[in-house]
Amino acid sequence: MHRVRPTLRVLRDDLKLSLPSAQIPLNTISHPLLDKASDQYADPDTAHERIRAIDDVVLFKVKVQRWRGAVWMDDDPDAEVPTWIVAAGTREEGSSDDFYAALGAGGKSARARYNAAHDQALTTDTYSGHLxxxxxxxxxxxLEAATRFAVRLNFTIRDLARxxxxxxxxxxxxxPGFxxxxxxxxxxxxxxxxAIRITGSAPANLTAMILGRVPGYAARPLLVTGASSR
Incomplete structure (x- = not known):
């Protein structure tokens, strides 16, 4: 199932979670809001409630328990990550929409700061680019993708060599690709x-990466009798 990914700012500032190592993809972190968002936005055809207090970008609501969040969906069909949580917070006791009202107020303040610093003023009521x-x-x-590739390469090379x-x-x-x-x-x-055979499109330094992972290579160099890459 596709999971919604938090931005680094949301993870550290809004959810107060530590940044894990690159071996742990951020979209796999378990948290009530992240889990709810992933369930709610798994189907791209499902209708979602827009945050009306924000008008410069399209943000959608996600709610679970006292947690509230803002979800942004990248409309680029080639986007590496299609869905992000870009803001998160909690609902105060007795209030149903304080988080979204505060988000809108913050967007208006950000718009004022933006217009003060730029010659061309924004025509929207809010500015959310910083989110x-x-x-x-x-x-x-x-980095996570490269780490996953390296881990898979390690295990695969050992299996092939064995x-x-x-x-x-x-x-x-x-x-993928070779x-x-x-x-x-x-x-x-x-x-x-x-002998190392690489067929297809692969990174230029892949042969060196592979040899460095062949069991025993570092301790006792192996003689490479054949290598091809095309």
């Missing part, structure tokens, strides 16, 4: 030969 995902948010997402050592044949696995094949032959423990 939307930043370069840091997208960099964090790509299989090839067992029967002497090439063992291969498919990755296919990786490894063949390792050992001569009674005297010399070990490794």
């Amino acid at each position: 939307l995902p930043t370069r840091d948010d997208h960099d964090r997402y790509r 299989g090839s050592l067992h029967d002497g044949h090439e063992h291969a696995a498919d990755f 296919r990786l094949g490894i063949q390792i032959r050992a001569d009674d423990g005297n010399e070990t030969y490794a």
